Amino acid sequence: MKKLLNLFKKDPARGLERDMFIQRMVFWIFLFPALFSFFMVQIIPFSIGLYYSFTNWSATAQPSIDWVGFKNYIDAFKDFKFLYATMITSIYTVLNIISVNVVAFALAMLATSKLKYRNIYRAGFFLPNVIGGIILGYIWQFIFNQFVPGLATVTGIGALSKTLLGDSKTAIIALVIVSTWQYAGYVMMIYVAALQNVPAELLEAAQIDGANAWQRFRAITIPMVMPAFTITMFLTLVNSFKQFDVNVSLTNGGPSTMFMGQAIKGTTLLAMHIAETSSVGLNTAQAQAKAIVFFLVLVTFSLIQVVVTKRREVEL
DSSP, X not given: OHHHHHHTSSOGGXXXXXXXXXXXXXXXXXXXXXXXXXXXXXXXXXXXXXXXXXXXXXXXXXXXXXXXXXXXXXXXXXXHHHHHHHHHHHHHHHHHHHHHHHHHHHHHHHHTSSOTXXXXXXXXXXXXXXXXXXXXXXXXXXXIIIIHHHHHHHHOOGGGSSOGGGSHHHHHHHHHHHXXXXXXXXXXXXXXXXXXXXXXXXXXXXXXXXXXXXHHIIIIIHHHTHHHHHHHHHHHHHHHHTOOHHHHHHTTTOSEEEETTEEXXXXXXHHHHHHHHHHTSOOHHHHHHHHHHHHHXXXXXXXXXXXXXXXXXXXX
């Protein structure tokens, strides 16, 4: 305490030390709310959840919560519904990553071209991202079940008469379409920022040297925006694995399909399956164990993706 008081005495020799101390104090004062919130909302709940995943915690009334070890994790991997949800989520994630990034990059190329009213197009492409997932799912449910079949009646195109939501295989495609429509505009803005940083002089020099549009795109544009690909791939990977609200409102996990000789919901993604394990099955401890496994899978895939794309940046 005496040392602290000495810092604030009017001593020119201690001026620099005093200023550094004040800067550190200001830094930690401003950082404390964020750290406190992170620990209260993330670290502490995660730690409690990790503990409960090793117990017999249930949503029903019980006299005590007992330690059961890895039983919930073993039961989770024996659950064919959990295995199917993991498989279908992985398929959905791959399709969604490809679809969102291809569409977003195409829109970004369009929005950064010399097209008239391109700023209006940017706003229009981004607009679906501000619509809530629950509302979005119900809107597209109407489009798939009512509008498209009605369009088939008017135009006479028989292929449109069957709704995509009527079969589990096509319902996954419907989920990808809706997710792409919602999220591509957001990812587009990241690509727009990256494309605007590509030096025009470099492209002009390549054009003067005789490089065609594809050669300029492959040899200059793609390497220059590769850091943006790292970001967008990570965002779409995480967003796809965590998909819940559109899954609930658009398909509600259906329609049914067969897996390992059992009839199950064909489009129940991991997040929705975990929620159903807790709220419908009332097995909150096993739901928490599945959530921990989900977390580890997501972290693993995310780290692999970031390492691979970062390495690709260096190679290019």
